[in-house]
Amino acid sequence: MRTAACFGAGMDVIEPCAFPLTDKGIRKAAMDYGAAIAPVRHASWNTYTESAEAGAGRLVLFTTAGATDLWDFAFEPDDRMLFGRESAGVPEAIHAAADCRVRIPIRADMRSLNVAMSAGIALAEASRQHRNNP
Numbered sequence: 001m002r003t004a005a006c007f008g009a010g011m012d013v014i015e016p017c018a019f020p021l022t023d024k025g026i027r028k029a030a031m032d033y034g035a036a037i038a039p040v041r042h043a044s045w046n047t048y049t050e051s052a053e054a055g056a057g058r059l060v061l062f063t064t065a066g067a068t069d070l071w072d073f074a075f076e077p078d079d080r081m082l083f084g085r086e087s088a089g090v091p092e093a094i095h096a097a098a099d100c101r102v103r104i105p106i107r108a109d110m111r112s113l114n115v116a117m118s119a120g121i122a123l124a125e126a127s128r129q130h131r132n133n134p
């Protein structure tokens with residue numbers, strides 16, 4: 001949440017979420033960044049796809065099985081970035097629904113980054129490409 005707030009990005013949480021994301025938990029996690037970020041929560045993937053938040057832009061899935069390295073990927077301003085759960089990543093059906101699948105290059109003998117670190121790296125690269133000054 002803090003990373004999204006700092007980069008001026010919106011944030012959606014699609015259940016099932018790996019964290020117990022209660023309203024109280026959101027307020028606690030947001031600390032004093034709460035005024036800058038209000039996560040939109042969706043009860044399921046289907047609910048999300050029917051929502052206004054899913055209306056525009058490519059769905060860019062971040063996955064260790066991505067076909068394109070982040071350093072070769074050209075972001076568009078209205079891209080939606082999708083990150084998976086810490087435990088299991090993203091289900092196969094949602095993998096297939098993504099418009100693009102992007103991998104952040106890491107050492108071959110390491111499994112994966114954590115989700116917040118992945119989002120920070122992705123948002124920093126997208127901001128660099130578009131020279132965003134949030």
Ligand SMILES: C[S@@+](CC[C@H](N)C(=O)[O-])C[C@H]1O[C@@H](n2cnc3c(N)ncnc32)[C@H](O)[C@@H]1O
Nearest residue numbers: 062063083084086088089103104112113115118
């Ligand atoms: C801890 S990882 C999930 C690990 C899970 N066991 C899996 O195999 O997908 C949490 C999320 O961070 C993102 N992620 C982690 N490392 C990544 C990488 N090297 N490239 C792209 N996304 C990554 C993905 O969105 C992933 O679903």
